[in-house]
Amino acid sequence: MALNVLICDDSLLARNQLKKSLPADFDATIVTASNGLEALTVLQTQDIGLVFLDLTMPELDGVGVLEAIKAQALDCLVIVVSADIQPQMQQRVMELGALAFIQKPASADKLAAVLHKYGLI
Template sequence: MNIPVLICDDSTLARKQVKKSLPSNWDVEVQFASNGREALNIMREQQIGVLFLDLTMPEIDGIGVLEANHAEKLVDFTIVVSADIQPEMQNRVAELGALAFIQKPVNTTKLTEILQQYGLL
């Protein structure tokens, strides 16, 4: 079963790194968004199975996306990928429904464990 995945980060390099970190045996169709506004537009127009979300972005940041997703129930599975690893931020994203918080750059083993934990892989 092909899972639609959205990777949202304002850095092209970071988006590519997240995609490269996805397990090779995971049947996904990957799309990209370069900011929160673009991500929300995609999420509102299409079914997205898993969202990988950066926090620091122009236009609408990751917290804004999480708040909108929390209110509108657009995506069930959100994994925050950020260099901002402060405990307060980790707690805030968890309150807004993020399943996990992964520090950049993404560790493939940790990501695989998270996907398996939630039955996504």
């Protein structure tokens, strides 16, 4: 059964880049959001299994989304895909419940490795 996946990034290029870089054998139905608020709306109205989440975004940033997911106890896995690679930031998102951190730009190799590691493919 296909996994419902949300890609949340304010950049169209980054969303497309991620979509194209997902492994061919990754069976997913993809929806997108271009900021944190849109992402929360999707999460609250649809059954999303996995989120690829950018951090630096307008309206509501990725940390805000993670906090809301935690507060509202939304049932989904989150993989952070961000250019903000400071160790403190990586630690912070992991503490907020993120499954993994991928440095932008997200390459096919990095994505495949993470998805394999957590048994998502």
